[in-house]
Amino acid sequence: MEKTWISFLLPDDEYKRRTILVYFAEAAILQLIAVLTLIVISRFDFIPMDGVIVLIGMLFGTIAYVWIRYILSGMEFAEIMTAKAYRRERKLIIIKSTSFLVIMCASIASFDVFGMMSVPLIEGLIVSFIAALLLFLTNYVSLKRSYWKNRELID
Amino acid sequence: MKNKVKFTRMEQKMTQEQLARQVRVTRQTIGLIEKGEYNPTLQLCVAIAKALGKTLDDLFWEVD
Structure with a gap:
């Protein structure tokens, strides 16, 4: 098992654990890109931005990304075969x-x-x-x- | 990754469910390994080999 402090968030099954880790990593990279984009946008006054709304949007965006990827992956109901x-x-x-x-x-x-x-x-x-x-x-x-x-x- | 897990398991008249329970993964994970759609960690490869009474070479080594 991977030694990480987020182990408590990960399932016991190896395939699920590694796939979810990939989803977390993808979400983190997307969040990084979003932060960089927002920094660039905030330098110019294209769009008025409310800090709290942006943070809430990023929080929900990250959770939604991992959640949707998990649902579409078809690994939640791993024992449903018949x-x-x-x-x-x-x-x-x-x-x-x-x-x-x-x-x-x-x-x-x-x-x-x-x-x-x-x-x-x-x-x-x-x-x-x-x-x-x-x-x-x-x-x-x-x-x-x-x-x-x-x-x-x-x- | 091609492997002989399915062949060996069926030879021993073991079900996917029984193997999954022995190595503590889901039946889906065993199915994915057998189809070569998931590459297990060395730890899981060893667990599967032990459960099937084979060596890593027997199950996972590809001979041309």
Whole structure:
């Protein structure tokens, strides 16, 4: 195993660990390029830039890059090899996403009843729905990619 | 990298899942190694060789 202080972020499986390390490295290089570009842009007054927004953008950009690469790599569901296992996992994903939506909506509704919400109820519900949809889509795409990849590897 | 992992494993009537469990990787990793789509570390090569009761030469050495 590679001796690195980010070991706690890496899975035990060798292939996954090395591939994720590559994604981290790619994200770091892209971030470096983004920083250099922003330094050049900030010298001229082409675009007005808010420091905090730029930092948040870079943070989310980096996380999104690694996350999307991981989902599309098809290595998340490494043991899903058969159509039966695929259907079972797909069912689990639907149950997980639906449970997440129900729990989020119930929490938001109860916060609203007790007057602890600073935004309108409908906004909270829309955000919950989008989050649940995102959870379902990312898991579903990851599952589908994993299944396609694994089908080719089965003995 | 071409190798004889699949051939040797099948010769010993071992499944991908059993080998994966023995060397503590996923079945996908074993599948990728067998297809030559992933080059394992020396540590994993040794673990696979031990699990299959072969030497590194037997499994990973290419003879023209």
